[in-house]
Amino acid sequence: MTKKQSLVVIGNGMVGQNFLASLVASHCKDNYHITTFCEEPRAAYDRVHLSAFFSGKTAADLTLVDDGFFASNGITIHLGDKADHIDRNNKTVTSAKGITIAYDVLVLATGSYPFVPPVPGHDRQNCLVYRTIEDLEAMANAAKSSKVGVVVGGGLLGLEAAKALTDLGLETHVVEFAPRLMAVQLDESGGAMLRRKVEALGLQVHTGKNTTLITDGAQCVNKMCFADGEELETDIVLFSAGIRPRDDIARACGLEVGPRGGIVIDNQCKTSDPAIYAIGECALWNGMIYGLVAPGYAMARTVVADLAGEQASFTGADMSTKLKLMGVDVASIGDAHAKSQGSLVYTYQNGASEVYKRLVVSQDKKQLLGAVLVGEVSGYGTLLQYCLNGIELPENPDSLILPHRSDESVGLGPDALPMSAQICSCYDVTKGAICQAIEAGCTSIGALKAETKASTGCGGCSALLKSVMDCELLKHGIEVNTDICEHFPHTRQDLYNLVVVEQIKTFDELLDKHGKGRGCEICKPAIGSILASYWNEYVLANEHLGLQDTNDTFLANMQKDGTYSVVPRITGGEISPDMLIALGQVGKKYKLYTKITGGQRVDLFGARVDQLPHIWKELIDAGFESGHAYGKSLRTVKSCVGSTWCRYGIDDSVGLAIELENRYKGLRSPHKIKFAVSGCTRECAEAQGKDVGVIATENGWNLYVCGNGGMKPRHADLFATGLDKETLIKYIDRFLIFYVRTAARLQRTSVWMENMEGGLDYLKGVVIDDKLGLCEQLEQQMEHVIDTYQCEWKTTIEDENKLKRFRHFINSDQPDDNVVFVEERGQIRPADDDERKHFKMMEVA
Amino acid sequence: MSVWKDICSTDDLQPDSGVCALVESKQVAIFFLVKEQAVYAIHNYDPIGKANVLSRGMIGDIKGEPVVASPLYKQHFSLKTGICLEDETIAVPAYPIRIANGRVEIQVSTVGIAKGSAYEGAGA
Ligand SMILES: Cc1cc2nc3c(=O)[nH]c(=O)nc-3n(C[C@H](O)[C@H](O)[C@H](O)COP(=O)(O)OP(=O)(O)OC[C@H]3O[C@@H](n4cnc5c(N)ncnc54)[C@H](O)[C@@H]3O)c2cc1C
Numbered sequence: 001m002t003k004k005q006s007l008v009v010i011g012n013g014m015v016g017q018n019f020l021a022s023l024v025a026s027h028c029k030d031n032y033h034i035t036t037f038c039e040e041p042r043a044a045y046d047r048v049h050l051s052a053f054f055s056g057k058t059a060a061d062l063t064l065v066d067d068g069f070f071a072s073n074g075i076t077i078h079l080g081d082k083a084d085h086i087d088r089n090n091k092t093v094t095s096a097k098g099i100t101i102a103y104d105v106l107v108l109a110t111g112s113y114p115f116v117p118p119v120p121g122h123d124r125q126n127c128l129v130y131r132t133i134e135d136l137e138a139m140a141n142a143a144k145s146s147k148v149g150v151v152v153g154g155g156l157l158g159l160e161a162a163k164a165l166t167d168l169g170l171e172t173h174v175v176e177f178a179p180r181l182m183a184v185q186l187d188e189s190g191g192a193m194l195r196r197k198v199e200a201l202g203l204q205v206h207t208g209k210n211t212t213l214i215t216d217g218a219q220c221v222n223k224m225c226f227a228d229g230e231e232l233e234t235d236i237v238l239f240s241a242g243i244r245p246r247d248d249i250a251r252a253c254g255l256e257v258g259p260r261g262g263i264v265i266d267n268q269c270k271t272s273d274p275a276i277y278a279i280g281e282c283a284l285w286n287g288m289i290y291g292l293v294a295p296g297y298a299m300a301r302t303v304v305a306d307l308a309g310e311q312a313s314f315t316g317a318d319m320s321t322k323l324k325l326m327g328v329d330v331a332s333i334g335d336a337h338a339k340s341q342g343s344l345v346y347t348y349q350n351g352a353s354e355v356y357k358r359l360v361v362s363q364d365k366k367q368l369l370g371a372v373l374v375g376e377v378s379g380y381g382t383l384l385q386y387c388l389n390g391i392e393l394p395e396n397p398d399s400l401i402l403p404h405r406s407d408e409s410v411g412l413g414p415d416a417l418p419m420s421a422q423i424c425s426c427y428d429v430t431k432g433a434i435c436q437a438i439e440a441g442c443t444s445i446g447a448l449k450a451e452t453k454a455s456t457g458c459g460g461c462s463a464l465l466k467s468v469m470d471c472e473l474l475k476h477g478i479e480v481n482t483d484i485c486e487h488f489p490h491t492r493q494d495l496y497n498l499v500v501v502e503q504i505k506t507f508d509e510l511l512d513k514h515g516k517g518r519g520c521e522i523c524k525p526a527i528g529s530i531l532a533s534y535w536n537e538y539v540l541a542n543e544h545l546g547l548q549d550t551n552d553t554f555l556a557n558m559q560k561d562g563t564y565s566v567v568p569r570i571t572g573g574e575i576s577p578d579m580l581i582a583l584g585q586v587g588k589k590y591k592l593y594t595k596i597t598g599g600q601r602v603d604l605f606g607a608r609v610d611q612l613p614h615i616w617k618e619l620i621d622a623g624f625e626s627g628h629a630y631g632k633s634l635r636t637v638k639s640c641v642g643s644t645w646c647r648y649g650i651d652d653s654v655g656l657a658i659e660l661e662n663r664y665k666g667l668r669s670p671h672k673i674k675f676a677v678s679g680c681t682r683e684c685a686e687a688q689g690k691d692v693g694v695i696a697t698e699n700g701w702n703l704y705v706c707g708n709g710g711m712k713p714r715h716a717d718l719f720a721t722g723l724d725k726e727t728l729i730k731y732i733d734r735f736l737i738f739y740v741r742t743a744a745r746l747q748r749t750s751v752w753m754e755n756m757e758g759g760l761d762y763l764k765g766v767v768i769d770d771k772l773g774l775c776e777q778l779e780q781q782m783e784h785v786i787d788t789y790q791c792e793w794k795t796t797i798e799d800e801n802k803l804k805r806f807r808h809f810i811n812s813d814q815p816d817d818n819v820v821f822v823e824e825r826g827q828i829r830p831a832d833d834d835e836r837k838h839f840k841m842m843e844v845a
Numbered sequence: 846m847s848v849w850k851d852i853c854s855t856d857d858l859q860p861d862s863g864v865c866a867l868v869e870s871k872q873v874a875i876f877f878l879v880k881e882q883a884v885y886a887i888h889n890y891d892p893i894g895k896a897n898v899l900s901r902g903m904i905g906d907i908k909g910e911p912v913v914a915s916p917l918y919k920q921h922f923s924l925k926t927g928i929c930l931e932d933e934t935i936a937v938p939a940y941p942i943r944i945a946n947g948r949v950e951i952q953v954s955t956v957g958i959a960k961g962s963a964y965e966g967a968g969a
Pocket residue numbers: 010011012013014015016017037038039040047048049050051081082083084109110111112130131132157160246249279280281282290291292293294296
C-alpha cells in the first residue's frame with residue numbers, strides 16, 4: 001500500500017470548504033492526509049447569504065460545515081491561524097502561529113478582500129467594509145449611534161450593503177463613480193430604471209461621483225468631499241468598490257500572478273507550480289477573476305477530478321445573474337453591453353410598470369448573446385438557455401421580451417434543450433440528470449427536488465424544471481392524472497374556477513354540468529368546501545348537507561367510539577375566569593373528558609350526538625361560538641402574552657391574534673389553517689411553524705407564511721417585514737384567498753407553495769406586487785366571507801328541522817349502547833374491547 | 846317469511862345522507878339518494894372502526910356501485926350488499942328496504958346477510 005500524501009488547503013472559505021467536501025466524497029480521499037488553515041475564527045460559512053445576518057440569522061445558521069465534518073473525515077483544521085508563507089523548495093507551509101506542515105499537494109483558496117480606494121481619511125472611524133461576519137458585527141455596532149450611512153460603490157454588493165444600512169434604520173446614500181448603478185451588468189437605460197426604483201424605496205443615489213477626501217463632519221462623524229466640490233455628511237462610510245484577489249502569499253513565493261493581481265491558473269486550475277492549485281476568487285483564469293461562488297465550485301470540482309486522475313478542465317463560467325436588489329428584480333445575461341461585433345439590440349421599456357428589457361442578438365438574428373432585465377425577470381431561465389446552448393432564436397426575437405397574454409406561450413420548448421443544458425445553476429443539474437431522475441420514477445416536482453436538488457437553491461429555474469418534467473412525462477406516456485376523482489375530470493382548482501365563472505351554487509349543478517355518477521367522499525367535501533369558501537352559505541343547508549364530512553355534518557369531531565368532541569372558539573387563547581368556569585360547568589354537567597389543545601383552547605370529549613345541541617345551547621348562552629375545529633378552515637390564532645405583560649414584548653400580540661382570528665374565523669379552505677402571533681423575536685407563540693405567522697419587531701410586524709407542524713414539519717418563510725397592521729391584514733387577506741382558490745384538495749399551504757412554479761418569489765409577486773392584477777378581487781372575496789360569517793352552531797340550534805338529525809335513532813330516544821366509558825385519572829375515557837365485554841356481561845347478568 | 850316493518854316517514858330521512866333506526870334491537874343505517882329516490886339499509890356498525898357510525902358516513906358511488914364511506918377510517922361499504930370494497934372478506938348485513946306510501950319499510954328478521962359477515966358488535 002502506498003503511503004498517504006499530504007494535502008494542504010489554505011483558506012477555509014466557501015470554495016475551500018466546497019473543495020474539501022467534494023474531495024472526501026470522491027474515491028481518492030484515502031490517498032491524503034488533509035490539513036487546512038483557516039484565518040477566520042470560524043470555519044466556512046455562507047458568505048452569499050451574509051446579509052441574512054441582519055434578519056436574525058446567526059453565525060451558526062450560516063455555517064457550511066456539517067457537525068463533526070472535520071473530525072469524521074480525519075481533516076486537521078487550524079482555526080484562526082493564517083498561513084504565512086510557502087517554501088516551495090522544501091514544500092512546506094508555515095503559519096502565523098508557527099506551525100509548519102509539509103505538503104505534496106497544495107491548494108490555495110484564499111478568496112479576495114474588499115478594495116478600499118486610497119482616499120485620504122479612508123481609515124477613519126466608522127469606515128467599514130462588507131465581507132465577513134466580523135465586518136457585519138462592526139456595522140451593526142456603528143449603526144447604533146448613527147443616523148446616516150453612505151455606501152461607496154453602486155454594484156451588486158454595494159446595493160446589498162445599502163439595503164442592510166436601510167434596514168438598520170439609517171438614511172442611506174449610494175455613491176458611485178460610474179455614471180450608473182450596476183455598471184458591470186446593466187446598460188444605461190437598465191441602470192436608470194433600477195435607479196428610479198431604488199430611489200422610490202428611499203435610497204439616495206449619487207452617480208458620477210469621485211470621492212477625494214474623508215474628514216471630520218459637523219453634524220455627523222464623517223464628511224465626504226467629491227471632485228465636483230460637493231460634500232456629504234455621514235456617520236458610516238461603507239466601501240464596496242470591488243474586490244481584489246488575495247494573492248500576496250502566492251506572490252511572495254514566486255508563483256505567477258496577473259498584472260492586476262490574481263494567481264494565474266491553467267485549465268486544470270494548476271498554478272505555475274504543478275504541485276500547487278488555486279481556486280475561487282483568488283484565481284486568475286484566462287485573464288478573468290470570477291467574483292461569484294458557482295465558478296469557484298466548478299474549479300473545486302476540477303481539482304478533485306484532476307487529483308482522481310480523471311480528465312477535467314475548467315473552461316470558464318457563465319457570469320449571468322438574477323437577483324433581487326432592494327426588492328427590485330434584476331437580471332443580466334452574457335454580453336449585456338452589446339460589445340460583440342455586429343450585434344443587434346432590441347429594447348422594451350414600460351415606464352408605467354417600470355419594466356426594462358434588452359436583448360443582444362447576433363448579426364444574423366439567430367443567436368442570443370446577452371440580455372438585461374429590470375423589474376420583470378420571469379423570462380430569465382428561457383433566455384439563459386438560448387444564450388448558453390446557442391439555440392436558434394425564433395423569427396422575431398423581440399417576441400421573447402414583449403409582453404404577452406398568458407395564454408400564448410413564448411417560452412422555449414424544453415425539447416429544444418440539449419441533454420447537457422444546465423437547468424439549475426445553483427446545484428449544476430443538467431437536463432440529462434433530470435431526465436434520469438424521471439426515468440427512475442420521480443414524477444412530481446417535489447420528488448425531483450428531493451432527488452436532484454434542482455430548484456432548491458435560488459429557485460430561479462423552477463418554471464423551467466416544471467416544463468422539462470411535463471415534457472418528459474408526456475414523452476414517456478406517463479399521464480399525469482390530476483383529476484380530483486372518478487366523478488370529475490378536473491383538478492380542484494379547475495372546479496373552483498368553474499364555480500366562479502359559471503356562478504354555480506350547488507354540488508348537483510356542478511355534477512350535472514361537469515361530472516358523472518353520484519360523487520364520493522373525495523369530491524363531495526372538496527366541492528362543499530369550494531362552495532363554502534366562495535358563497536359562504538350555511539353548510540348544513542339542505543343542498544349542501546350531503547357534501548359535508550361527518551365532522552362538518554355534526555359540527556363536531558368524531559372520535560374513535562363514534563362520540564364527538566366539542567371545541568368552542570377561544571380567540572387568541574384569551575379567556576376570562578367567568579368564561580372558563582362556564583366551560584367547566586358544561587363539561588361537568590355532561591361528564592365530558594376535558595383537555596387543553598395545542599391551539600390554546602379547551603376540547604371537551606365524549607359527547608353523544610344527541611347531547612351536542614344541548615351542550616352547544618349552553619355554551620352559546622354563556623357567550624361562546626363555534627371553534628370550527630371540525631372543518632377544513634381557520635383553526636386557531638395562537639399568541640404569546642405580548643407587550644401587555646411580557647417584559648420583552650414589543651407589540652400587542654394577543655390583541656392582534658384576537659383581531660385576526662375574528663376576521664378569518666369560518667373561512668373554509670382546502671385544508672386546515674393555523675396562525676400564531678408572537679410579541680417579539682423570542683417567538684414564544686412559535687409563529688414560524690404556522691401557515692401564517694406574525695412576529696412583532698421594532699420596525700413593525702414581520703409576516704411568515706407556509707409553515708406547519710404535524711407529520712412533516714416545515715419552517716415558515718419570511719414573506720414581508722416591518723409591516724403596519726393595515727398592510728399586514730391586506731397581505732394575509734390576499735394570501736388566504738389565493739390559497740383557497742388555487743390549492744389542491746387537502747393541500748396545506750406549505751406543499752401548495754412548494755409545488756407552485758416560482759415558489760415564494762412568485763407568491764410575493766402575486767400578493768405584494770399584484771403581478772396577476774388579482775389583489776382587488778382577492779380582497780373583495782375576503783370581505784364577502786367576513787360579511788357573511790355566521791356561527792354555525794347558533795344557526796343550527798335555532799332550526800328545529802336541523803336538530804332532527806342530532807339523535808342517534810330516528811325512531812327512538814335511546815342512546816347508542818355501544819358507547820361505554822370507564823374512569824381514568826378522575827375523568828371518563830372510552831372502554832377498550834375487554835372492558836366492554838366485561839361490562840356487557842355484567843349488564844346481562 | 847318476510848314481514849315489512851314500518852320505520853318512519855320519508856320526511857325523516859336526510860337527503861343524500863344517512864340516518865340510523867332501531868329495528869328489533871338492531872341498529873340499521875338508512876340512506877336516501879334523492880335523485881334516484883332510492884333507499885338502502887345496512888347495519889350501522891363499522892366492523893373495522895368498531896363503532897356504530899356508518900349512518901354518519903358520506904355516500905356516493907365507486908364505478909357505479911352505491912357506497913358509504915366509514916367516517917372513521919374511510920373504507921367503503923356497498924349499500925346494496927354491505928361488502929367492504931377494500932377487503933371483500935369483511936361485510937356488514939344489508940337489509941331489504943322500500944318506500945310505500947311515503948313510509949319507509951324494512952325487513953330485518955329474514956335477513957339476507959351477505960357472505961362472511963364480520964358483524965359481532967354490541968347487541969349481537
Ligand atoms: C455580501 C456578499 C454577498 C455575495 N453574494 C453573492 C451572490 O449572490 N452570488 C455569488 O455567486 N457570490 C456572491 N458573493 C461572492 C461569494 O461570497 C464569493 O464568490 C465566495 O465567497 C468566494 O469563495 P472563496 O472561497 O474563493 O473566498 P472566501 O469565501 O472569501 O474564502 C477565503 C477564505 O480564506 C481565508 N484566507 C485568506 N488568506 C488566508 C491565509 N493566508 N491563510 C488562511 N486563510 C486565509 C479568508 O480569511 C477566507 O476565510 C457575495 C459576497 C459577499 C461578501
